Amino acid sequence: MTEFIAKPGVKNLKHEGEKLITTHCSYCGMQCGMHIRVSEKTGKIKGVEPRYDWPVTLGKLCPKGVTAYQQIDHPDRIKRPLIKKKGRFVESSWEEALSLIEKKFTELQDKHGKDSLSVFGGVSMTNEKCYLVGKYARVALGTRFLDYNGRFCMSSAAGGFMKTFGMDRGSTLPWTELEHSDCFLIAGSNTAECHPTSIQMFWKARDKGAKMIVVDPRETPTARIADVHLDLLPGTDSALANGLLHLLIKEDFVDKEYVENRCNNFEELKASVEPFTPEYTSQLTGVDKNKIIKAARIYGSSPRSVVMFARGVEQQSKGVDNVTLYTSLALLRGQIGKFASGVATFTGQGNGQGGREHGQKSDLLPGYRKITDPEAVKYISGVWGIDPEEMPKAGVSAFEMFDEIHKGTIRAMHVVCSNPAVSAPDAEYVWEAFKKLDFLVVNDFFLSETAEFADVVLPTTTWAEDEGTTTNLEGRVIRIRKSIEPLHESKTDWQIFKEIAARLGKGKHFDYSSPREIFEEFRLATKGGKADYSGITYERIDKEDGVFWPCPSEDHPGTPTVFKETFATPNGKANLPAVSWQEPDETPSEEFPIRLTTGRVVFHYLSGNQTRRIDFLMEQCPVPFAEMHPELASRYNMQDGEKIRVTTPRSTMELEVRLTKATRNDIIFVPYHWGKELAVNKLTNAALDPTSRMPEFKVCAARIEKLEQKAGH
Amino acid sequence: MNKIMYLEFERCIGCRACQAACRECGDHDAKERNYVEHVDFMESRQTFPMMCMQCKDPACARVCPANAIQITEEGVVLSASEEKCIGCRNCTFGCPFGIPKFDFEQNKMYKCDMCYDRSKHDIAPMCASVCPSDAIRFIDFDEMQSLRRRRTQMNLVEGKKPTEQDKWKYVPEFFGVYSD
Ligand code: SF4
Ligand code: SF4
Numbered sequence: 001m002t003e004f005i006a007k008p009g010v011k012n013l014k015h016e017g018e019k020l021i022t023t024h025c026s027y028c029g030m031q032c033g034m035h036i037r038v039s040e041k042t043g044k045i046k047g048v049e050p051r052y053d054w055p056v057t058l059g060k061l062c063p064k065g066v067t068a069y070q071q072i073d074h075p076d077r078i079k080r081p082l083i084k085k086k087g088r089f090v091e092s093s094w095e096e097a098l099s100l101i102e103k104k105f106t107e108l109q110d111k112h113g114k115d116s117l118s119v120f121g122g123v124s125m126t127n128e129k130c131y132l133v134g135k136y137a138r139v140a141l142g143t144r145f146l147d148y149n150g151r152f153c154m155s156s157a158a159g160g161f162m163k164t165f166g167m168d169r170g171s172t173l174p175w176t177e178l179e180h181s182d183c184f185l186i187a188g189s190n191t192a193e194c195h196p197t198s199i200q201m202f203w204k205a206r207d208k209g210a211k212m213i214v215v216d217p218r219e220t221p222t223a224r225i226a227d228v229h230l231d232l233l234p235g236t237d238s239a240l241a242n243g244l245l246h247l248l249i250k251e252d253f254v255d256k257e258y259v260e261n262r263c264n265n266f267e268e269l270k271a272s273v274e275p276f277t278p279e280y281t282s283q284l285t286g287v288d289k290n291k292i293i294k295a296a297r298i299y300g301s302s303p304r305s306v307v308m309f310a311r312g313v314e315q316q317s318k319g320v321d322n323v324t325l326y327t328s329l330a331l332l333r334g335q336i337g338k339f340a341s342g343v344a345t346f347t348g349q350g351n352g353q354g355g356r357e358h359g360q361k362s363d364l365l366p367g368y369r370k371i372t373d374p375e376a377v378k379y380i381s382g383v384w385g386i387d388p389e390e391m392p393k394a395g396v397s398a399f400e401m402f403d404e405i406h407k408g409t410i411r412a413m414h415v416v417c418s419n420p421a422v423s424a425p426d427a428e429y430v431w432e433a434f435k436k437l438d439f440l441v442v443n444d445f446f447l448s449e450t451a452e453f454a455d456v457v458l459p460t461t462t463w464a465e466d467e468g469t470t471t472n473l474e475g476r477v478i479r480i481r482k483s484i485e486p487l488h489e490s491k492t493d494w495q496i497f498k499e500i501a502a503r504l505g506k507g508k509h510f511d512y513s514s515p516r517e518i519f520e521e522f523r524l525a526t527k528g529g530k531a532d533y534s535g536i537t538y539e540r541i542d543k544e545d546g547v548f549w550p551c552p553s554e555d556h557p558g559t560p561t562v563f564k565e566t567f568a569t570p571n572g573k574a575n576l577p578a579v580s581w582q583e584p585d586e587t588p589s590e591e592f593p594i595r596l597t598t599g600r601v602v603f604h605y606l607s608g609n610q611t612r613r614i615d616f617l618m619e620q621c622p623v624p625f626a627e628m629h630p631e632l633a634s635r636y637n638m639q640d641g642e643k644i645r646v647t648t649p650r651s652t653m654e655l656e657v658r659l660t661k662a663t664r665n666d667i668i669f670v671p672y673h674w675g676k677e678l679a680v681n682k683l684t685n686a687a688l689d690p691t692s693r694m695p696e697f698k699v700c701a702a703r704i705e706k707l708e709q710k711a712g713h
Numbered sequence: 714m715n716k717i718m719y720l721e722f723e724r725c726i727g728c729r730a731c732q733a734a735c736r737e738c739g740d741h742d743a744k745e746r747n748y749v750e751h752v753d754f755m756e757s758r759q760t761f762p763m764m765c766m767q768c769k770d771p772a773c774a775r776v777c778p779a780n781a782i783q784i785t786e787e788g789v790v791l792s793a794s795e796e797k798c799i800g801c802r803n804c805t806f807g808c809p810f811g812i813p814k815f816d817f818e819q820n821k822m823y824k825c826d827m828c829y830d831r832s833k834h835d836i837a838p839m840c841a842s843v844c845p846s847d848a849i850r851f852i853d854f855d856e857m858q859s860l861r862r863r864r865t866q867m868n869l870v871e872g873k874k875p876t877e878q879d880k881w882k883y884v885p886e887f888f889g890v891y892s893d
Contacts, residue, residue: 011834011835011836012836013739013830013831013834013836015739047737048737050837050839050842050843052837052842057845059837059842059843060730060842060843060844060845061730061734061843061845062728062730062843062845063728063729063730063732063733065730065843066730066733066734066737066843067733192726192727192728192846193726193728196726196728196730196845196846197845198845199726199845199846200845200846200847203724203846203847219757219758220758221726221727221758221759221760222726224757224758224759225723602726602727602728602729603729616732616733616736617733620729630755640755659755660754660755660756660757660758661755661756661757662754662756662757662758
């Protein structure tokens, strides 16, 4: 297998005595291409070299990507399994740790039934591993309680796309086409900080005259250069999207032929957006009505446009509605399935796309099959070699698993590749749940806040110590290469599943000796499903710069642009929504008069368990802060840099004030990458979207107070 | 090497990938030599990168009494030679752009050398390689000239001109740094 891939004529710096291993970043859905520098003699990791010829990102990296390699041989790595004895972690052998897990899991299931165990997965890992998480839960443990952290990340986008298109591929077009678009409508995405390497594409398009409309309460670096910045109140996206749809219809920007031939429900949509005049929309969203009109006209008159969104619109109790409404803008303009136009979500986690398709979700089986569909159960049972009767039923969503723990139904949990102690909303409730568990196992390579609650911590490898594939935010399946052998006594997650399965008498279903073998089975499992990977091979990925799913056979070219002719709904037409206005779950009151919104900074990834250990990143952003407009601060007599108290109905915390006029004057923003007393998720609201079960991270009601001055300070 | 370091300040998104990458250059001792600053964070999130201008007749080298700052045949102004630098800090005061940094522990200056181990082979310096926003580019002289002409034309077409009231929204749009 070639480890280093470069196109003819591309120059890279190869240091003496080093080799380059071609792979992708460990972090976000951009999955930027990179080479990792490895010493030939010692096999040690030396650094990073840009991958100039990866067509999506062209060598560009954000600061997380540049420093990603520093996770690998990091002093904080967990070296051996840890068992908690008398409240303290003690290093142990794998034998001891696995025996304990076997004993506890068996005892609990004997006493409380199969479903007393649960698995909490994640999608910052390869397709091979994500696929195996579902199989591990359902076949090895036989529990129905399985879900994953995509519920805090991508599930509203998934739900919205399923509803509208009948299929959930995060982007309907390949991003290499973006530079040819005429207009971008970007909602709820702090693109410059969260997906920085996509900025080059927007700049290229802008150089050719493309327009940009940015929807965000804060004047983010992208909003700053937008032609129109729609600075809405957090939680009012559905009103804004309805207002834009109203104007597209009223000002005759609708592609009637497209809507007639390819969409259901147009009349219902038309009736439901009727009340959303610019005046009414402006009143609900707090955006100047002239800006709304200007945005609708720019978007409506652009020949090729792309609607893009991210967590800002998705992490709401109306996340799915928001997604269907923004998506409808593209449908009314007849943009989907065509060149350089369409709709896309900025996938957060590295494998947020692939990881959500293959059965880590409580109600899904591999290939985006429904567990409620008997045919799907039959097919997957066949692939897995089990009796369809044995297939557990659908479980509950990620956050609802914590309810089940509080209720006493779930007694033990195995957390894989996730840190819900930081990333789940209403964190104190989640921490209580962890304390209540009889037994908690966590796989991780750094001791996360979640791992600190564990009874057993199993040391896993980083992304650079294993082979596999991921699916980037375009839907392109790509290859992650192994740069070095597993460090210390760490094992890959798939090896861990295999060994636990063997101890529980299910070894024959997990008889793999390499990720490639898992991939072969996984291809078969996806065959015929909506997310069909069966035609994709490791070799094709190398040769073709990745392959886009669906790809149902080895001679199928893959599908860079989806929905060219039809949608994946029963009648082949896209479903337009009809959504009326609804306030966020929690609105400002006398006691909590301000809207609090949360988000990210460029220097950290998700719960920060990785990036908070990287020197460069911590030097740039060591602690969270409360960002607000000086006008708001002035009302409370607060100064830049001062410590204040922020309180919501759930909890309270102290934060430093950071002032800027580049935000609305009636909100505060806090980034969420920290744990314990620095976790803003202590304050956030766990109200769930009815369809996607996504919590409302993006808006809740808060109160801010000046801290009392202490004498001498 | 007939390449230019081309800066388009207004494109900068403040991600500091260029600084993280600067530390990664083999000869850089894990210390960055470039700068990213907010124009005025209170007013806007606009940032801009700053790095060595690789001057034709560099003030830093001229004021160095120890002759520690060498200029390569391609015109790259190198970091001070470790043996020669006497730590007088004249260069840090002499540079009109405030570029040379000073390591007080080791008592010596260090500065951007355009990743000479890369650029001498025509491979882009680390900052220009990774900058996700193309705010820093490593391009041919001719390409720079055409970009500059196009930019002027665009500004005339769109009538973008800062005024006394909103000049903080603007930063100089580009700066070509080049050697022979
Ligand atoms: S975190 Fe995302 S944008 Fe940054 S380098 Fe990694 S994949 Fe690229
Ligand atoms: S890498 Fe580019 S965009 Fe990021 S701070 Fe540096 S110059 Fe600015």
